[in-house]
Amino acid sequence: EDQVTQSPEALRLQEGESSSLNCSYTVSGLRGLFWYRQDPGKGPEFLFTLYSAGEEKEKERLKATLTKKESFLHITAPKPEDSATYLCAVRTPFGNEKLTFGTGTRLTIIP
């Protein structure tokens, strides 16, 4: 059974304090690891997709990396508007290629 574990569950940072969120996964045949951002009361917003170990993608203050067992979302010099829940999901070739989500990391950036 595919498993996705995110840590920490919650993270509070001062504005400008860089950190990383972790997503560990156990799947049979990874066909993409996805990062989404979700604000309260809204649907998830797509950030990145990573497909193979060693791949990296960046967007503004966010950088996502992938190894064979985990992915990191690095946040550099975060701002209060980066506060959100960050969700990690994996896609496999099985079961209509659905996404399996982790429980998310709730990030709070304090001004």
Add this chain to the structure above:
Amino acid sequence: GAVVSQHPSWVICKSGTSVKIECRSLDFQATTMFWYRQFPKQSLMLMATSNEGSKATYEQGVEKDKFLINHASLTLSTLTVTSAHPEDSSFYICSARDLTGGSRETQYFGPGTRLLVL
């Protein structure tokens, strides 16, 4: 990125009534859409996969007769919660699979529908 809309954004209904939620892909065609349910401070739980022109595939434990799914076109899927009860109150989110990237597809999510059953 691609845009997915949902309607309504929130709905309040009486116990025993049925509620229909629409999910539309606005700028791409989606042969497959997904319906999720999310409880407060929890992650998304997949309810069913909606395939255009065929029957939906439901996840284990999801009642097919209670959550009716219709994927009538390449841009529209509907979820009908039949005979709703207070325990059906939740945040329902749809997503649509954008295949324009070929094998490197992406799922885009709608803004969600908050359902409150009194």
